[in-house]
Amino acid sequence: MLNPQLVMYDEEQKQIEKIASKLHRDSRSKTILLVDKNGQLIASAGEVSHLDTTSLSSLVAGNVAATGGIAKLIEEDEFTGQYHEGKGISIHLTLVGRRAILVVLFDKNTTHGLVRLRVRKASAELAKIFEELALKAASTPMPSVFDEITDEDIDNLFND
């Protein structure tokens, strides 16, 4: 399958969150989101309570997918970075290991240059973790919790 299932474990989740927090601090940005290319939020750092992170993740993924489509049409491999400049808040998007999207929301507290600089290091670290995750997921069998799902369990989800 071109786009295998993404599986996240405790250990890697913590490593990812640590990198996101460090990036948030070092880049002096407002918010960091790490989003799966399919639009699911993986991790966040900084100010998120006032944000609709689910919608943001889906739109960011749609945006990156559309840009990827544009790249293909002009025979470019991929646009690895995107920048949306706003009056108050700007957004910097970076592809991480072709699997995830690192989203940085920042304001006048920092500069685009500093954000880019810090993102470069963080995305390299994150890419490594995603590589390891893919290997781990491929070699670790799914835990028995999913074998035990009964038809009744599934039916119960809709009983309201």
Added chain:
Amino acid sequence: MSFINYSSREINCKLVYYGPGLCGKTTNLQYIYNKTRPEAKGKMISLATETERTLFFDFLPLSLGEIRGFKTRFHLYTVPGQVFYDASRKLILKGVDGVCFVADSQEERMEANIESLDNLRINLNEQGYDLDKIPYVIQWNKRDLPNAVPVNILSRECNPTGVPEFEAVAVSGQGVFDTLKALAKQVLAELRKGT
């Protein structure tokens, strides 16, 4: 494909509503949105033209509750149905876990249904998926219209593999949740198989 997070104990799946232009994909999502408890849904996003035709996609996140200690979250997407938006449709199929094909039951839309189904199969293939191997249901929408083709004929033309099919009137909600449930069940059953 689904995203399983053992750390936060969440299962995230992506369901896509596919079908020809004006068949009722967005109407399905709007009905689900209106009838779902506020705590179980997120904001519905529609990237549409000024005339409310879907331009890129509609998006509706749903939380259906827990299954064996894992929160189940479904992300529902529609595609733009009009033929010329094919590039956008391809993008939305990326990472899909299950497909609902919404067919327009009206006689004059039969050709559009068949064309859209062919397009679905081709676009899935391009992403490395086989429609016969992924969770898939069909909805015969607009059953209330006088020019609706009998279901046995729709079935013969558009459902040769005999996947679960549901009659619906999406504007009034008839059949909408039955369709969603059947698809969600297939997706979770697939997870059990450990694919």
